[in-house]
Amino acid sequence: MSDYEPDIARLIERDDTEWLRVQREYQGRLYSFVRRRVRDRDACEDVLQETFLGAIRGIAGFDPRYSFEQYLFGILRNRTIDHLRRQRALQFGGQFGGQFAGDTDEGAAIEDLVREEQTPLTLRERSDLDQRGSELLAEVLREWVQETWTEREFRRLMVIEALFSAGWRNRDAWEQLGLRDQTTVAGVKFRALKRMRELTAAVDARGECSAQLAESLSEEPGQVSIDVAQVWRRFRVSCPARHWLARRLAGSLDAGMAEFVDFHIDAAGCPWCAANRDDLAQRSRENELEAMFERVGASTMRLLRSRGEPGAGGEKLPPDPIS
Ligand SMILES: [Zn+2]
Structure with missing residues (x-):
């Protein structure tokens, strides 16, 4: 039994069928990751959506040293950090700096994510x-x-x-x-x-x-x-x-x-x-997320069918969170 790996060339050509398959295959695990770190369901949906849109925009720069799942998780991790940081800035009005970083669940989640190993997208070797x-x-x-x-x-x-x-x-x-x-x-x-x-x-x-x-x-x-x-x-x-x-x-x-x-x-x-x-546990239990995934899917399709150049724009990288 082997695990699904998408055809990257077809993804670069913005092939609808292949991107839909990607979404079906990966949405659950990506959602599970963000759901553990972000409490609000709507916010989770936004992060997931931004991740797929980022993946489409950045696919031309896919690094074959890593698996496609690592590519998606790398974008997801950055989107999750962005979201948690925005949340924290709203909560504390920015006036306390990093003082309260670990004081809330979400603050602790940022710390964990930033401490987490560098992902392909933030990878910067010295030589x-x-x-x-x-x-x-x-x-x-x-x-x-x-x-x-x-x-x-x-x-x-x-x-x-x-x-x-x-x-x-x-x-x-x-x-x-x-x-x-x-x-x-x-x-x-x-x-x-x-x-x-x-x-x-x-x-x-x-x-x-x-x-x-x-x-x-x-x-x-x-x-x-x-x-x-x-x-x-x-x-x-x-x-x-x-x-x-x-x-x-x-x-x-x-x-x-x-x-x-x-x-x-x-x-x-x-x-x-x-x-x-x-x-995997969720899949075997319930289908309640279907409606949400369909909405995210519709938005993915809108971008794919828009007139943008394949690969144009590129996935914008946030600054290295460690510096
Ligand atoms: Zn593992």
């Missing part, structure tokens, strides 16, 4: 070499995850995701993942790094970024130019495909896999898989 290094490191990590998944070593996968991506200490991993002691955690990490360094030889056969990769994958990385945690999250190296999430909900995964999926979403806190899971 071409760092960019290439990040891509190669992502490949190494993916290879390792794939290998570990195939060997059904889900406990090992959880430990490494906890340490590398979620920033847990050895002690937390030991206590929360039911390992024998902290030395076991250190051993798992040691062997994973060793295997990852072996994998770099195959992935980076020409040795383009061997120094950066070796540095990032050392026991004590110090100040490195390529951050493993950031690459892990940005490239979504351990996100299970959507059909695995569907099987988890249907109760048809065995215990080890189910435990990993739950860990990845709830303990490691992957917001994208959480949105997918919410969407």
